[in-house]
Amino acid sequence: GAGVSQSPSNKVTEKGKDVELRCDPISGHTALYWYRQSLGQGLEFLIYFQGNSAPDKSGLPSDRFSAERTGGSVSTLTIQRTQQEDSAVYLCASRIMGGGTDTQYFGPGTRLTVL
Amino acid sequence: AQSVTQLGSHVSVSEGALVLLRCNYSSSVPPYLFWYVQYPNQGLQLLLKYTTGATLVKGINGFEAEFKKSETSFHLTKPSAHMSDAAEYFCAVSVPKAGNMLTFGGGTRLMVKP
Numbered sequence: 560g561a562g563v564s565q566s567p568s569n570k571v572t573e574k575g576k577d578v579e580l581r582c583d584p585i586s587g588h589t590a591l592y593w594y595r596q597s598l599g600q601g602l603e604f605l606i607y608f609q610g611n612s613a614p615d616k617s618g619l620p621s622d623r624f625s626a627e628r629t630g631g632s633v634s635t636l637t638i639q640r641t642q643q644e645d646s647a648v649y650l651c652a653s654r655i656m657g658g659g660t661d662t663q664y665f666g667p668g669t670r671l672t673v674l
Numbered sequence: 675a676q677s678v679t680q681l682g683s684h685v686s687v688s689e690g691a692l693v694l695l696r697c698n699y700s701s702s703v704p705p706y707l708f709w710y711v712q713y714p715n716q717g718l719q720l721l722l723k724y725t726t727g728a729t730l731v732k733g734i735n736g737f738e739a740e741f742k743k744s745e746t747s748f749h750l751t752k753p754s755a756h757m758s759d760a761a762e763y764f765c766a767v768s769v770p771k772a773g774n775m776l777t778f779g780g781g782t783r784l785m786v787k788p
Contacts, residue, residue: 592775
């Protein structure tokens with residue numbers, strides 16, 4: 560079956576603009592995660608969705624960042640008023656719940672460049 | 675809170691030589707441990723993981739790792755390096771039953787010389 564997909568693969572934007580990044584998880588995976596990979600900070604957790612529960616937003620770096628997950632499937636990460644320090648690769652991962660499996664499957668990422 | 679330290683941001687080995695990538699972790703509860711590999715311009719691919727049971731775990735591409743609780747380590751090894759092993763490797767820890775968010779180490783870039 561298909562893996563995790565993300566779009567766009569690359570996004571270049573100007574400082575101050577808003578951007579939306581999309582993640583399509585593996586079908587049937589109820590847990591979804593966003594991570595950010597940047598030169599300065601390495602790989603860091605941003606937000607976690609599990610089913611219909613309230614998301615864990617503890618990793619979001621500022622209130623300019625938000626995410627939603629519609630219908631328990633597709634997720635969108637939104638960054639408002641982008642700053643140059645937001646430049647990074649944004650990775651999405653999904654995981655099936657139960658069955659004793661704890662593996663997160665990652666998408667190829669969206670490379671965001673803020674000019 | 676959890677943390678992961680990978681010793682050596684860059685490791686260089688000759689083709690056919692032993693690969694050893696070091697990972698030490700800190701966790702207040704028994705963690706799950708993972709190694710992921712990232713090839714250029716690609717996402718992360720799971721190499722292997724330790725959750726419970728046997729402390730020596732085998733993964734894909736001939737890699738294995740041993741969980742040593744007394745040393746809080748989870749080092750990754752491969753007996754004989756291949757050119758195709760050149761990539762960046764990330765050790766990660768998660769806390770079971772708490773969302774399983776991954777906390778990553780800084781990564782180790784493995785270079786394989788012919």
